[in-house]
Amino acid sequence: MRALAGAAAGLVAAGFGVATAEVLAAATRPAAGPLIAVGGAVIDATPTAVKEFAVRELGTSDKPVLLTVIGLVVAALAAVAGIAGRRRRLFVVAGPAVLGLAGAGAALSRPAAEPYDVVPSLVGAALAGLALWWLLRGGDRTSGVRVDRRRFLRAAALVAGGAVVASGGAVAVRRSVGGARARARESVRLPAAADTGPSVDAGLLTPNKDFYRVDTALTVPRIDLDGWSLRVHGMVDRELRLSFADLLARPLIERPVTMTCVSNEVGGPYMGTARWLGVPLAPLLRSLGVKSGAEQLVARSVEGMTIGTPVATLLDGRDAMLAVGMNGEPLPLEHGFPVRMLTPGVYGYAGSCKWLSSLELTTFDQFDPYWVSRGWAAEAPVKTGSRVDRPRPFARLTAGTVTVAGVAWAQRRGIAAVEVRIDDGPWAQAELLPAPSVDTWVQWRYSWPAVAGPHSIAVRATDRTGAVQTQSRATPFPSGATGWHTISVTVS
Amino acid sequence: MRAMKFTALAAATLFSISLTACGSDSSTDGEGTAAAPTTMASSAPESSAPADMMTTFGAGCSAVPADASNPGSFQAMAQVPVATAASGNPLLSTLVTAVKKAGLVDSLNSAEGITVFAPTNDAFGKIPKADLDKVLADKKTLTSILTYHVVPGKLAPESLAGAHKTLQGDDLTVSGSGEDFKVNGAASVVCGNVQTANATVYIIDSVLMPKS
Numbered sequence A: 001m002r003a004l005a006g007a008a009a010g011l012v013a014a015g016f017g018v019a020t021a022e023v024l025a026a027a028t029r030p031a032a033g034p035l036i037a038v039g040g041a042v043i044d045a046t047p048t049a050v051k052e053f054a055v056r057e058l059g060t061s062d063k064p065v066l067l068t069v070i071g072l073v074v075a076a077l078a079a080v081a082g083i084a085g086r087r088r089r090l091f092v093v094a095g096p097a098v099l100g101l102a103g104a105g106a107a108l109s110r111p112a113a114e115p116y117d118v119v120p121s122l123v124g125a126a127l128a129g130l131a132l133w134w135l136l137r138g139g140d141r142t143s144g145v146r147v148d149r150r151r152f153l154r155a156a157a158l159v160a161g162g163a164v165v166a167s168g169g170a171v172a173v174r175r176s177v178g179g180a181r182a183r184a185r186e187s188v189r190l191p192a193a194a195d196t197g198p199s200v201d202a203g204l205l206t207p208n209k210d211f212y213r214v215d216t217a218l219t220v221p222r223i224d225l226d227g228w229s230l231r232v233h234g235m236v237d238r239e240l241r242l243s244f245a246d247l248l249a250r251p252l253i254e255r256p257v258t259m260t261c262v263s264n265e266v267g268g269p270y271m272g273t274a275r276w277l278g279v280p281l282a283p284l285l286r287s288l289g290v291k292s293g294a295e296q297l298v299a300r301s302v303e304g305m306t307i308g309t310p311v312a313t314l315l316d317g318r319d320a321m322l323a324v325g326m327n328g329e330p331l332p333l334e335h336g337f338p339v340r341m342l343t344p345g346v347y348g349y350a351g352s353c354k355w356l357s358s359l360e361l362t363t364f365d366q367f368d369p370y371w372v373s374r375g376w377a378a379e380a381p382v383k384t385g386s387r388v389d390r391p392r393p394f395a396r397l398t399a400g401t402v403t404v405a406g407v408a409w410a411q412r413r414g415i416a417a418v419e420v421r422i423d424d425g426p427w428a429q430a431e432l433l434p435a436p437s438v439d440t441w442v443q444w445r446y447s448w449p450a451v452a453g454p455h456s457i458a459v460r461a462t463d464r465t466g467a468v469q470t471q472s473r474a475t476p477f478p479s480g481a482t483g484w485h486t487i488s489v490t491v492s
Numbered sequence B: 001m002r003a004m005k006f007t008a009l010a011a012a013t014l015f016s017i018s019l020t021a022c023g024s025d026s027s028t029d030g031e032g033t034a035a036a037p038t039t040m041a042s043s044a045p046e047s048s049a050p051a052d053m054m055t056t057f058g059a060g061c062s063a064v065p066a067d068a069s070n071p072g073s074f075q076a077m078a079q080v081p082v083a084t085a086a087s088g089n090p091l092l093s094t095l096v097t098a099v100k101k102a103g104l105v106d107s108l109n110s111a112e113g114i115t116v117f118a119p120t121n122d123a124f125g126k127i128p129k130a131d132l133d134k135v136l137a138d139k140k141t142l143t144s145i146l147t148y149h150v151v152p153g154k155l156a157p158e159s160l161a162g163a164h165k166t167l168q169g170d171d172l173t174v175s176g177s178g179e180d181f182k183v184n185g186a187a188s189v190v191c192g193n194v195q196t197a198n199a200t201v202y203i204i205d206s207v208l209m210p211k212s
Helices: A003-027 A034-045 A048-085 A089-109 A115-136 A149-187 A244-249 A281-288 B002-016 B059-063 B074-079 B082-087 B090-101 B105-110 B121-125 B129-137 B139-147
Strands: A229-234 A240-243 A253-260 A271-280 A296-301 A306-310 A321-326 A340-342 A356-362 A385-390 A400-409 A415-422 A442-450 A453-463 A486-491 B114-119 B150-152 B162-165 B171-177 B180-183 B187-195 B199-204
Touching: A003 A034, A003 A048, A003 A089, A003 A115, A003 A149, A034 A048, A034 A089, A034 A115, A048 A089, A048 A115, A089 A115, A115 A149, A229 A281, A240 A244, A244 A321, A253 A321, A271 A281, A281 A321, A340 A356, A385 A453, A400 A415, A400 A453, A415 A442, A442 A453, A486 B105, B059 B187, B074 B082, B074 B187, B082 B090, B082 B105, B082 B114, B082 B199, B090 B105, B090 B114, B090 B121, B090 B129, B090 B139, B129 B139, B150 B162, B180 B199
Parallel strands: A229 A356, B114 B199
Antiparallel strands: A229 A240, A253 A271, A271 A321, A296 A306, A296 A356, A321 A340, A385 A400, A400 A442, A415 A453, A453 A486, B114 B150, B162 B171, B171 B180, B180 B187, B187 B199
């Protein structure tokens, strides 16, 4: 039997094995499919610099390229196993076994892995091994006498046909499951809040489509509601696992809350206000019996993000919640569907994990969450800030009364006053519009009698503790930017 | 969905032996892409980065730090607004000083979609020190000069040539094509099409002066 036939046998058998593993995974746990699992494991193990290079050079085709490379590696190994397997049957067992264990190991390494995720890879490997054995049977190991070519081709065609049918099945199953999942969010019917909180003017809210998005997810996770659950564990008297239905069955609250990203520059766009519907977190935690010494709640997302929040912060009376709804609809996929955490008054990186998969009660010593291990502050209360939204920077205005307007925020403390300063003039009080709670931004406006010339407009806020927003400039790293937003305009 | 489709495609390549490239999948099924996080302490939680961030051109680009974790690198600059981006780049420290003195940091950072012609330190070095110090001390003149370097809208290299009205009010004129451009006939673009979160930057080797 020639090497070419051996290689072909290896490829066909491997194709059959991978395809059956994929169809098995598609029908049960898509994340357990060997190709996706190995791809995910490779991405996790790749140094950041290489990842950045890949994103930069390949753009959005980085993952297809990765999967193709994985396919090529598997194909090469399969061909080698087929060639070597002609004379030494050990390789017929070892080849598929190595690939199967690699797939199974990768599946187990995924953040949301379950023990049975090894099944598709192992079953696929076993079938590939059997197919390879069958294809190579009859080949004379010692003399290398050629096996009946016609019989071999028939057998190879049969296995290849099986592979095609299985992969076709995998595609079909994935398509129907994927379609069902895309429909899953649309089919979610959120119950009304038991406690609707203060009413809020629509003008204060940021539409979901315009809401800022800052995260590290390479692709937006699409979560199967049927397979999803939230595990609460660690330093609690009793662990808990909640399905989406379990969450919706609890009394929900709805609150307007302004979210702020720590990487927002002075005057920057990374903030927004929405009506959030969710399960209040404090009573849930208390019902599980938080052990003394539990200082930090670490939230994990399905794609491996970790976000830590002080337990004391979550239990201090604020409306921290497991949010399921945003502005009257289920969470958009990119904002964390099906469930995200939301901690009013804390920058998102330290309190508002998206695509939630688990909550662990632990200590600060025990675990540094993702951004904290990169030097960002472990505790991150939102700093008092204000922004000029109108006029725009560098605007050319006509002399006369110009309305200067914007927002100010000091979540948890509330805004007491906003002042505007033109050039080096005195600070003047701006008018505050009503705000529904201390957790949202406040809209302000000021009528400026503008005279011709170049002018700068500065704004500062005072919170309800009497503290004036600091003029001192700080960069977003490590705990949020500060400084008075100051823009230049020209009046003629 | 895309990943799933490609799983199927990659599976298909396994037994089709004739391995073809996966090609470009432009499925717009709602998946977003975001920049990969960086590991340095100074890295920020990031938002989506433009895909064309690496199409810079010009001999001067080689002076820009290549290490993505360096705040002066193209990758880091693409993540932050223009004044912040410039402040991370040692080639632009004089410009940054001037922008701070003129009080234009926030205006540049919160302007939506602008093009900045950014003179290097060497460009400022061409101005006699006494004159430069005088300009840096005169906020009105300084503002006029700096805003003359800013054009509304993000100009891609294809639409760079021609006359453009600046924020100062006067026009500037870009001549040339391809990777070879001059501004007002004198200042050469040494590194072009540098992306920041809100601005496209062309680094130039001379300071531009408005007529008025």
